[in-house]
Amino acid sequence: MISKDDIRAILAASTGIGSVEEFPDDAELVVDSFTLLVLQHGLEDKHGVILDPQFEDMGLLTSIDGIHAYVLGVLSSS
Numbered sequence: 001m002i003s004k005d006d007i008r009a010i011l012a013a014s015t016g017i018g019s020v021e022e023f024p025d026d027a028e029l030v031v032d033s034f035t036l037l038v039l040q041h042g043l044e045d046k047h048g049v050i051l052d053p054q055f056e057d058m059g060l061l062t063s064i065d066g067i068h069a070y071v072l073g074v075l076s077s078s
Contacts, residue, residue: 010038026063027064029063031067
């Protein structure tokens with residue numbers, strides 16, 4: 001199972017948004033196309049999860065909590 005810490009680590013290591021300790025689960029994130037690409041690549045590379053968010057899914061991808069909920073939804077539907 002993918003944890004919120006896994007998601008946070010992928011984003012912190014690759015996007016320059018700060019260290020893992022700097023943002024809580026509910027902190028608002030701006031997920032631009034680069035950040036989304038980093039997240040997709042990191043989750044596929046480290047966990048074998050393939051994300052293909054649609055426009056209407058982007059509203060969920062604004063915090064660690066939201067991203068985690070989206071990823072869990074993808075995993076439960078596959």
